[in-house]
Amino acid sequence: xxIVAVLVLAVGTYAFRVAGPLLRDRIVLPDRVRTLxxxxxxxxxxxxxxxxxxxxxxxxxxxxLPAGVLAGGVLAWRRxxxxxxxxxxxxxxxxxxxxxxx
Numbered sequence: 001x002x003i004v005a006v007l008v009l010a011v012g013t014y015a016f017r018v019a020g021p022l023l024r025d026r027i028v029l030p031d032r033v034r035t036l037x038x039x040x041x042x043x044x045x046x047x048x049x050x051x052x053x054x055x056x057x058x059x060x061x062x063x064x065l066p067a068g069v070l071a072g073g074v075l076a077w078r079r080x081x082x083x084x085x086x087x088x089x090x091x092x093x094x095x096x097x098x099x100x101x102x
Contacts, residue, residue, distance in 0.1 A: 062102035068093030 029037075053069035055061055072089030080088075096102075 062097075064093045064096035064101050067096055067101075 049069070053061070053066050056065070068089040068091075071092040072085045075085045075088050
């Protein structure tokens with residue numbers, strides 16, 4: 001990649017990042033749009049988690065990984081400490097793989 005392309009991308013990235021704080025007070029969004037933007041962020045994050053929990057590249061990851069994510073999700077929902085959530089999710093996944101669940 002040429003230096004010109006890198007500089008153009010750097011300037012574009014900087015302009016995009018600085019536009020938010022500069023335009024925040026000048027653009028007023030209706031309440032309905034704010035609600036939809038907030039909901040769409042949650043849906044996007046859920047889709048990313050679901051895809052990462054079920055797929056391993058182009059194929060199904062097996063049942064152990066989604067079970068571990070589900071266990072971690074339940075513990076997080078029950079407001080368990082973060083370390084407990086991560087260790088339990090990894091433990092469930094590892095345990096099921098050790099049993100041959102895949």
